[in-house]
Amino acid sequence: MKLFRRLLTSALWLIISLSAAAILAVIGAALYFAPGLPDVRQLQNYELQTPLRIFTRDEKLIGEFGEERRMPVTFDTIPQDMVQAFLAAEDASFFEHPGVDPKGLARAAVELIASGGDIQSGGSTITMQVARNYLLTLDRTFTRKIREILLALQMEQILSKEEIFELYVNKIFLGNRAYGVAAAAEAYYDKPLAELTLAEKAMIAGLPKAPSTFNPLANPERSLIRRNWILYRMRDLGYIDEATYDQAVQSPLTARRHATQVEVEADYVAEMGRQYAVEQYGDEAYTGGYSIYTTLDSELQPMARQALVEGLIEYDRRHGWRGPEETDIPPSLVEAQDRTQREGLEEELSESPEVMETARQAAESSKAQVSGIEGDVSNWLKVLDRTSVLGPLQPAIVVSTDGKQMQVLTRGPELITLDWEAMSWARPYRSPKWRGEAPTSAEQIAKRGSLVRVMRDDDGNWRLSQRPGIEGSIVVLDPKTGAIRALQGGFNFEHSKFNRAIQANRQAGSIFKPFIYLAALQQGDMTAATVVNDAPVVMSDVGGDWRPGNSEGEFRGPTRLRVGLYQSRNLVTIRVLQSVGLDNALEFLERFGFAEGRLPHGLSLALGSASLTPLEMANAYAVLANGGFKVSPWYIQRIMKADQEEPLAEATPAVACPGCAEGATQTLIDGKAYPVAERVVDPQALYILRDMMRDVIEHGTGRAALELNRGDIVGKTGTTNEQRDAWFSGFNNELVTTVWVGKDSNESTGEYGAQAALPIWKTFMRQALEGMPESAPERPEGLVTARIDPDTGRRLHDDQPGGVEELFREGNLPDYEPRRIQQELETRSGSQGTGTYEAIF
Numbered sequence: 001m002k003l004f005r006r007l008l009t010s011a012l013w014l015i016i017s018l019s020a021a022a023i024l025a026v027i028g029a030a031l032y033f034a035p036g037l038p039d040v041r042q043l044q045n046y047e048l049q050t051p052l053r054i055f056t057r058d059e060k061l062i063g064e065f066g067e068e069r070r071m072p073v074t075f076d077t078i079p080q081d082m083v084q085a086f087l088a089a090e091d092a093s094f095f096e097h098p099g100v101d102p103k104g105l106a107r108a109a110v111e112l113i114a115s116g117g118d119i120q121s122g123g124s125t126i127t128m129q130v131a132r133n134y135l136l137t138l139d140r141t142f143t144r145k146i147r148e149i150l151l152a153l154q155m156e157q158i159l160s161k162e163e164i165f166e167l168y169v170n171k172i173f174l175g176n177r178a179y180g181v182a183a184a185a186e187a188y189y190d191k192p193l194a195e196l197t198l199a200e201k202a203m204i205a206g207l208p209k210a211p212s213t214f215n216p217l218a219n220p221e222r223s224l225i226r227r228n229w230i231l232y233r234m235r236d237l238g239y240i241d242e243a244t245y246d247q248a249v250q251s252p253l254t255a256r257r258h259a260t261q262v263e264v265e266a267d268y269v270a271e272m273g274r275q276y277a278v279e280q281y282g283d284e285a286y287t288g289g290y291s292i293y294t295t296l297d298s299e300l301q302p303m304a305r306q307a308l309v310e311g312l313i314e315y316d317r318r319h320g321w322r323g324p325e326e327t328d329i330p331p332s333l334v335e336a337q338d339r340t341q342r343e344g345l346e347e348e349l350s351e352s353p354e355v356m357e358t359a360r361q362a363a364e365s366s367k368a369q370v371s372g373i374e375g376d377v378s379n380w381l382k383v384l385d386r387t388s389v390l391g392p393l394q395p396a397i398v399v400s401t402d403g404k405q406m407q408v409l410t411r412g413p414e415l416i417t418l419d420w421e422a423m424s425w426a427r428p429y430r431s432p433k434w435r436g437e438a439p440t441s442a443e444q445i446a447k448r449g450s451l452v453r454v455m456r457d458d459d460g461n462w463r464l465s466q467r468p469g470i471e472g473s474i475v476v477l478d479p480k481t482g483a484i485r486a487l488q489g490g491f492n493f494e495h496s497k498f499n500r501a502i503q504a505n506r507q508a509g510s511i512f513k514p515f516i517y518l519a520a521l522q523q524g525d526m527t528a529a530t531v532v533n534d535a536p537v538v539m540s541d542v543g544g545d546w547r548p549g550n551s552e553g554e555f556r557g558p559t560r561l562r563v564g565l566y567q568s569r570n571l572v573t574i575r576v577l578q579s580v581g582l583d584n585a586l587e588f589l590e591r592f593g594f595a596e597g598r599l600p601h602g603l604s605l606a607l608g609s610a611s612l613t614p615l616e617m618a619n620a621y622a623v624l625a626n627g628g629f630k631v632s633p634w635y636i637q638r639i640m641k642a643d644q645e646e647p648l649a650e651a652t653p654a655v656a657c658p659g660c661a662e663g664a665t666q667t668l669i670d671g672k673a674y675p676v677a678e679r680v681v682d683p684q685a686l687y688i689l690r691d692m693m694r695d696v697i698e699h700g701t702g703r704a705a706l707e708l709n710r711g712d713i714v715g716k717t718g719t720t721n722e723q724r725d726a727w728f729s730g731f732n733n734e735l736v737t738t739v740w741v742g743k744d745s746n747e748s749t750g751e752y753g754a755q756a757a758l759p760i761w762k763t764f765m766r767q768a769l770e771g772m773p774e775s776a777p778e779r780p781e782g783l784v785t786a787r788i789d790p791d792t793g794r795r796l797h798d799d800q801p802g803g804v805e806e807l808f809r810e811g812n813l814p815d816y817e818p819r820r821i822q823q824e825l826e827t828r829s830g831s832q833g834t835g836t837y838e839a840i841f
Helices: 003-034 040-046 080-090 102-115 126-135 142-158 161-171 181-189 198-207 221-235 242-249 268-285 300-319 333-339 346-351 353-365 377-387 507-521 560-568 570-580 582-592 603-607 614-625 683-698 701-709 759-767 823-828
Strands: 052-055 061-065 290-294 394-402 403-411 414-418 428-429 450-455 462-465 471-477 484-488 529-532 539-541 544-546 557-560 636-641 666-669 672-675 714-719 727-730 736-742 783-788 806-810
Touching: 061 268, 061 736, 080 161, 126 142, 126 161, 126 198, 142 161, 142 471, 181 198, 181 290, 181 484, 198 221, 198 242, 198 570, 221 242, 221 346, 221 377, 242 353, 268 290, 268 484, 268 636, 290 471, 290 806, 300 471, 300 484, 300 736, 300 759, 333 353, 333 377, 333 557, 333 672, 346 353, 346 736, 377 394, 377 403, 403 450, 414 462, 462 560, 471 614, 471 759, 507 560, 507 570, 507 603, 507 683, 507 714, 507 727, 529 570, 557 560, 560 570, 560 683, 570 582, 603 736, 614 683, 614 727, 614 736, 672 783, 683 701, 683 714, 701 759, 727 759, 736 759
Parallel strands: 052 290
Antiparallel strands: 052 061, 290 636, 394 403, 394 450, 403 414, 450 462, 471 484, 471 736, 529 557, 539 544, 666 672, 714 727, 727 736, 783 806
């Protein structure tokens, strides 16, 4: 008996000691962390943030960033069964505990010990989640958990349970860019909270744990299991009766994508604006009500985007079929659920076998039928709904193939029959220059259950297509100001956020050549009529001898500069650079915005070996287009803040002013003063170059642009080694447009700039210049026209027949071509073999 009393006393003291130690530990932690804790009272006046918005110059929305899909609600407007769904999913004892749940903390402590200091589930109550979401960082550490607990305890002393719950449901991220329950109801169901069914409320309540994993759009089969587990918990907690439970767990999956629509699709520029805002204002950019007004033109941007997208699709079609995006997709949700992975659903599935059973029943009740298709296609419809539309490319699932016909299911839903004309192009892709044998049946192209793409052609007929295996960019500038009027950095932003217009450093190829020729014209040692030998050359270079050649592998001997440019002769350009001098050329090129450190210090510079972005090339061409003024690209006109009337910032870039008096420092555009940009090129030399570049369109590699039937456009094609990059850059006085086409992998495209890039440029410029009067530059004073011998480049006397007209600067005319005499007179004069008039007289 004494022994028992001793043991009881010892146990009692141990419990008291441990309790005291725990209390002291809590007090110690509170004393240690309290000074650094944020003030909980700020939550009483917490204002939900206003997102960052990006607009075109005429105030059309192109993007929203931050917590934009937020629709604040008060506690009394939240349906009671939705409150109960969140309690069942996240914190059943929320209205009873003081801010922390001892059982949850015990579980977190076990995980803490097992993981060596990294908290996994955390045992967080709703109050603790509010503390973390509003006042703390999201890192999973022991010290953050202590701070979270202390803040939760404080919060319960200051705020009511209803106020805490209200903060919770307005802040939580619920996937699909939705923050808060009301925004989620709109995003997934296009309904207000009050109109949601119990099953839909439970679905939303299941999202905070893992908005991606349990997203009903991305993972419908997993979301059903999570939803039905929450309904199971609601029944066990007494929130709903058996009949309500039975009806809810068998409810079909009704979530659909309901996205906020922008007015102009310009995702790449919107992202540029977002990054700028974050650099300037930090995380407040997403919440402070900032609006950025860009220089984009709401009419030109869609034209540029469409031209690029359609051009890349056409390129891709020329090179063959790479197969479906997915295969063997089960038609029904029941089949999809049978195949789903169970990882991540351990908690839900361990509760009761009933959860899996009811989830299967819900999948069965989600059956969907489409006229013309036998059986349940509920999963196919979900797959189509969650698969992004890529420009004109609609997702479609192959339903059946019959000889040379294919039936596909698209969104809508709509059953479409593709005839052979719509898909006979689909020869298998083998390489950029090789396709396999033509298919002989639809089944060779894709089988039942395959995810493919379809699009409408110009006549409105559906045809088979695919996501392009090529990328590209298009940049459109106002040459007078450098303002970006349109920019598309790739085929589709959702597919790839890499902005090739400003981030892809690619070899410029032959579109760089005009700047080498301009350097020679400006220097004055050469004219458009100067003859240079297009002949082989061997040069010593790092790693061995360099033997540059022309694209066709042939050489044409003595060639005038004009011809060398429009025929894009490599050896002519190299010899022009040699004549100018490498150092002189590098100094000259800096005037166009090229950084010398980005340019190769070798003769390969003449062939466009510099790696530059499409935006850099477009800007350099803007200097050619505006009369030689050094402008810089820009895209932000002004930045506004919701609570302020005056702009936070407003752009006043240096602009071109050909009509300004020499020495003028300012000019007015639309009543606003702008500084005048520095003139960096002699207008006479530039005018001659522009005239030479017109021959690229008239006689050279850009001849396809003649279809536009405009005399004011000039440009240059470009193709790099092994056809890795295809370019076209061209302009008139009003617009400069640069197109690049290539592969992110830097593999060959198998096409030249005239084939891959020029058609895109042409499509855009045809629309952009429609109805616009031609705008060629005025001819500067000091230029003269003279007749020359096309073979020698020398001037012809008035009495000498033939020849071609050429432009020269006064005082920089070539020598005369010696007069030739008849052979009979040469013989009689005794000056055989000279062939010149001067040798006789």
